[in-house]
Amino acid sequence: MAEIYISIGSNVDRERHFKNGLTALIEHFPDYQHSNVYESEPVGFNGRNFFNSVFAASTDMSVEAVCKLLKKIERDNGRIHGDKKFSPRTLDLDLLLYDDLVCEQPAQLPRDEITKNAFVLLPLSEVGGHVTLPTTGETISAIWQNYSNPCQKLWKVEL
Template identity: 30%
Template sequence: MPLVYVALGSNQGDPVAQLRAACQAMNELTGSQLLACSSLYRSAPMGPQDQPSYVNAVVALQTSLEPEALLDQLQRIEQEHGRVRKAERWGPRTLDLDILLYDKQVINSPRLQIPHYHMHARAFVLYPLAEIAPQLQMPDGVQLVSLLENCPRGDLQALPFFIQQPDARSDLTPHG
């Protein structure tokens, strides 16, 4: 089954609870299994700064769903958690789920771009991704470690909670 990396973000409601619930929902998708979850990170919002900081994470998911079918399911999960799509790019949201990588595929369709556009410049994506897949190689052959070298950590802050490995079945536990 394909290995997929999904970025999670939230800055509305209870972001930690939103990410925990999203992980559980992804693990329950037909033909899918959550394999690994990063720690949680706090970052300043992209775009308008008059909104709360984001809580972010990245998960590894094995799935039999095709890329656009997975996108449909992730958007369904977002909607179930109160996500309202607005014209405003980078505005506040209860839940944001983005497919970063889908195996070694490169996809450029009207609905989906994989690897996720601009992931190479987003510390809130690269650092959690490196935590669960430090040896990862992008579809174009670039090593994740090379992307990290060119992406300063900035204000990215690890939180005192992390999402445990799925087999632990206690999705969120204090760190330390």
């Protein structure tokens, strides 16, 4: 069984798409943990604030199958692939970690956003703080404790 961590984000009809994405993930991975949900400002473009969280589960699925599933759930929620990198999203599901796999295809693992963005790192630390990032040897909790980017602010929200 592989331990996986998936970031969930939405800023277009965000409550509906966020809940739909979470529900779909639970259907496929019923034994899961879910972080708190945070609101954050968009990074790299002007737009509506995002809802973000991290979903953790174990799976027998291959990394390729997990990536295909995430793309399907995004499409089912109106995501059009090929959009600009920094743009509004109905639903954004990113595989952050798949055990200690390090690769570039079918996804960048571990995802470099982990150490760069508070909206990924804080919720990941809640459900995967014990995990050691295979590229640095540091735990997610230690990375969060040393994180400093005053431009990125988060607000916990209840859905």
